[in-house]
Amino acid sequence: MQKYLLVRIWSLLLFILSYLPVMAQTTDTAAHKPPAVKKKTTVVNTAADTSRPKPRPVKIKKDTTHRIAAPRIKKDTAAVIAPPATADSTLNKKDSTVAAAPKVLPPSAFDLYMKKLAQENMFLKPGRPSYYDTNIMRPFADMDWLVYMVAGILLIVSIIRLLYLKYFTDLFRAFFNPTLSQRQLKDQLSQSPFPNFLFNVFFALSLGVYLYLVLYRQQVFPQAEPWLLIPGLVVLVTLVYGIKYVMLRFCGWLFGNAELADAYIFILYLINKVLGVLLVPFLVVIAFCEPQIAQTFLYISIFFIVLLIVYRYIRSYSLVRQYLSFSKLHFFLYLCAFEVAPVLILTKVLLNIWLTGNP
Structure with missing residues (x-):
């Protein structure tokens, strides 16, 4: 224990x-x-x-x-153990802080310009006025087809001139020399049916495109489709001059003056062929230039058209006086009934369609 x-x-x-x-x-x-x-x-x-x-x-x-x-x-x-701070150490600390601070770059010229613009421009100030855009948004229309169409017309007239240079030269000689055309060149031009037909077709095509450009510049049918309106105008011109040709042939056969009818038809279609060639430069200007320039050349083209129509009546009057004796009143009535009245009726129908939409 x-x-x-x-x-x-x-x-x-x-x-x-x-x-x-x-x-x-x-x-x-x-x-x-x-x-x-x-x-x-x-x-x-x-x-x-x-x-x-x-x-x-x-x-x-x-x-x-x-x-x-x-x-x-x-x-x-x-x-x-830390030693007391000295003057050198404080200077070193100041240098390090200064070196660590970011550098401030001077303002550039662009910054100065934008600052000045913000001060002077009234639209950049807080109390700027307000404006409203009242322009209607227009639908985009692709007009590339017009370039190809006008280029095609130029190509057609150049091909006809190159292939039938003699006919082209005789045509303008007959236009500027009426006495020579009645005696010598009429038979030469009548003996070339195919170039004659090509120039008649080209006149209908040129006048149809010209009428479309006039309607387009005047905004007559703004909603119409070009691929329908242009062929319609070409067919309309063809029908008008085709019916006129048939009526002149029928009147010459009816009254027994077939030679006089042939002479008048020759003058009529001679002026038309020259008019078809003359409209080509106006087509280019009216189609592609600015509205002010196009409007000016439109008036110039109308002046030339009226001048050619007056020239056709003067030549027709001198021709008919060689075959028939009639008064000037009868010739004036003929012009009103067969030349002026159809144009006025057609113009009225087009204006009714444009204004009311109903034929």
């Missing part, structure tokens, strides 16, 4: 002795603040106490307290 008691006392003493270094270290750190010098002595003491019996593995509080206290010692030592 006594032996057992002595063993317990001895184990208790060993346990107390093992905790003496830990208690000494905690009392030292609590009594003194951790300056750098004293911490070094404590580190030495801990190193010196290694000869003593080591604590059990469960007691790891010694290392943890030492590691937790270490950062505070470093901060304090850094505060103690």
